[in-house]
Amino acid sequence: MTKTATIMIDDQTYQVPDGINLVDAAKLHGITIPVFCYHPKMESVGMCRMCLVELGSISVNRDTGEPDLNDDGSPVVRWFPKLQTACTQTVRDGTVVRTSTAQVLEARDNILEFILTSHPLDCPICDKGGECPLQNLTMAYGPGRSNFIYDDKLHLDKHVPLGELIYLDRERCIQCARCTRFCDELVGDDVLAFHERGRSLQIVTISDPPFDTKFSGNTTDICPVGALTTADFRFGARPWELDEVPTICPHCPVGCNLSASTRIDRDFGGKKMIKRIMPRQNELVNEIWTCDKGRFGHHHSRAADRLQHPMMRQGGEWVKIDWATAYHQIASKLKKYADSAGFLAGPTLSNEDLWELRQLAELTGDTPRLGVWPAAMTGAGVVAQVGIGVNTRLQDVGPETAILVIASDLEEEAPIWWLQIKQAADRGAAVVVANARETKLDRVTHTVVHYDYGDAVAVLNSFAARARSRRKTSKALLDNRVDGYDDLAAGLKGTRVPFADAADVLLDAENVIVFAGAEGLTLDQHRELMQAAANLLIITGHVGRQNNGLVPVWPGANVQGALDIGFSPETTASLIDEPPAMWFIGGADPAADDSQAAHVLANAEFVVVGAQFMTATAAQADIILPRQSFAEREGTYTNGMRRVQRFYAAQGPVGDALPDWTIYAQIGARLKGPKPPVSAAAVMRAITQHVPRYAGMGYSSLAHVEAQFPDVGGDDLYYGGTAYANHGGLGVQWATDAEDDSARLVVRPAQIEKPEKSGDLCIVPVRLLYDRGPLFEPSDIMHQRVPEPYLELNSQDAAHLSIADGDRVMVTAGEIQIETAARVNGHAPEGVVLWPRRLAHGPAPALFSACSVQKIEE
Amino acid sequence: MNLINGFATTIKHLLERPVTVQYPEQERAVRERFKGRHALKRYDNGLEKCIGCSLCAAACPADAIWVEAAENTDEERYSPGERYAKTYEINMLRCIFCGYCEDACPTEAIVLEHKYRLSFHDRRDAIYTKERLLDPPPAGAPDTPWVTEPGTFDRAIPIMQDPD
């Protein structure tokens, strides 16, 4: 329980948490102190002076500790002689403020008049007009007229690009420094700065390429005026015309809560279309931020090349068919290949789709083969045991917590988690980064473990061994709830501990969170990595509690959901090794990712693909089913922290595309299955009845919203920018076994199988945030951010091959041959070529496959 | 007697000029403040006054106005400043000719004029597009879009004069 302080605001007494900011304290009780520069997520600077209040403190007798009293019994208040900025004050017992006296009102009036001396009155064309803090506060507190001469207004440049995503209107800037502070303090990217002084003060970008951060869009949200606007939305619509539809980002496992601002539009045939994406507040997930991929990567939902109709291959040609024919054809093929059908679910299928796909698969046989794609990561059982504790708030994590990030380049794979870990590190959390190469997260911590590719499991085992040798194991847990500890202990005996410092950082912390990726790991190794992480967490007792546990950095938005509903990456692997005669693929594109999968699909007898685009996989199909994107339909995604979150239909339909669950249920009905459900909500109800962990997660409970702090949206939208208040639901996180005191936890030794590296140079595919995947490529606005295809070489290897940074090279790995640029920047370990997935079209070579790199002479 | 009084009135009126206006041959002038069909105005130099701010659409009580804005460039300039109306439509069958749009317009671009012959066989014809609403350029002025020198028309709202 935090200490409370008793303060007086406007002669009323309130209890607030001790030591919080005065503006926040007032806000907690619904009292508005207007601000421009202060932001509850950032340090206060007191630059704008909008929050001036009368401040004082209750005089206390030093001898008795009792407040001095006036003759009438009221306490004596010692007032500051002048007005003080509320945002730079923290509250303590006896703080007294007055927020609405004549003096304060006059000060606000004057400050606004002053700010408006150099602010243009072009609200009619300003994108912020209508949701502008300056507009609102001027209406509420400002002067009706100005003493200054209008003609003297400063006229500055109006269309200054800060990179290709964000435009700056210099004369609208009121120099609150929210944007520069966001980049410096929160993100830590040195990209924006103030230049010059006084009236010449201006925001400039100091990075090359300009405004080079993955979070640039957030600055436009927190800008209290229309100085920063996005190229995506520029003049797209007026804010009051927009319908806000709650949605969930389909790009990564963070599951950012987003708000799709929609409006009907001529460019989209008069249907509702997404004009912009804004973050939606969920303090347990993305707070009020989102990355640029989530914000600007929504164009795929209305791309011109979306598949519009079901199609069938007839004699090498695609023939448009109607849905009934498609259902009938597929049903008859499923009957024919009943025992030899493989089902593959992609990472953007919603839980409803996955459930109906499973129902369909179960109509074909008792043990259908249900695979999930990408099949890079596994560990459903481990997550179910030791997944991160319910109601973990990364934004509260402080010095008592250690965070281990292993085998993941988090900024590329889950940017918001990266941002939150970076801030946790700033608050004093111990961050341990373990990877085979340098990643951007390395810069937030001193504890960096660079192992050789293939040694990730060994590193975790050594941490566990260190825990045993330092007697940091949790006796209570091991004695009562853990199975298999003796085997594990025997296995750990004599393990060398090469990174003892890093191990100690983890072992000395009160809470431990592990983020586990799969970079440089095969599926089998990843299973062991997850087990090793679970072992470490269980024996040290960091499970089943808030701010403790394991977070897998899944390779997609709803891989967790797929695992929960019974799809598994191991099945995918077996499907590729022992291919079925018929493939039924929903929302996955294995042919573009994996050459072996492409080969297997080409030889299959019958392939059904549900896709949004004519992907490499769809091109090999016999029947293509156009599926709806996340924007057009309802559904739920389960994020990497097991939070089931609901998204709503935001956009008008495209062609004949249908949501996947409808398609699967309709086919099922033709296989003597049950009558198709009428709505996504009905499917979710079935899930809640049959999947125990999803019990009670009906659509209404997923839509439940509680008041969150800071308060965003509403009339006082100055507070936290224009990020939208959450009306769509906070989602529900399912509890792990560890949280149930009676459940047994299982540990077992994690096998260290270092894979054979073949050849002098071998390939490690890595994930990039900005890639050429089918869901991101249609966003033209981001094209400049997607790098040209490249691969990274170690400087030693490069010197050996006489390749310099930027040279064109020809890379050959087995059947795959590609011409690309070489980067030699010291990130790649020796003997390894880093191959960013989906940067060049075509599949990436398998992990650790040998390759040869040859310089192409100009 | 009453009968005579009654006929007297009738006979009196027989001698008066009829009040009937022979519409359509003869039109009665409308009042100066009559609000009829809208027109989108231009500046004297020929640039469009409308900046696509949608305030008219926001003010419209009947939701009769639809505006979609886009960005001016120096290569393709329709109006001063950064923004112009790419689409501007008024559904005359929805419009109640209240003139709120005129009041809301920050650039005095939309004006309700005196034309009132607005009957349609088809409801779709009642949607007046920007081409139908926009006044032709003044004599000698070029039609939009223009190619302009950078920095010449960088302000959307005419610079305000001091109120006093």
Added chain:
Amino acid sequence: MGITPKLGELGVVTTRLEDAINWGRTRAMWPMLFGLACCAIEMMSAQAANYDMSRFGMELMRPSPRQSDLMIVAGRVTRKMAPVLRQLYDQMPEPKWVVSMGDCASCGGIFNNYAIVQGVDEIVPVDVYVAGCPPRPEQLIHGIMMLHERIKHDRISDWA
């Protein structure tokens, strides 16, 4: 048209018959008043001395559908009134026309709500829509003139 080549001069007569009938129809088009709201005031005004629609042979505003040719729907049609309106329309003898006078009758106007029919063309075929809120009498007359123009071009072959 089919008999024209065979009967020679009759072709000229056919055209005249069309014209004569159309002339008759336009010159004695008896309107059925359907004043539902404010537009009705302007409709009355159009009938009164200043505008005097009887100049066009529209002597009588009849409340009786069986003697009417033209239904002028003047005002907002509520969902409750809609079946009545349709019944009256059905009772009118062919040929019959409908003028939707004013915004509310044409598309609901500002009353975009559940109680108002969003355009009387949802229930009866409308020949002319007259914009205005309410339209001036001139606008109504202009609408009727447009209807006359259309009727003048009707052809026998189009008659049902």
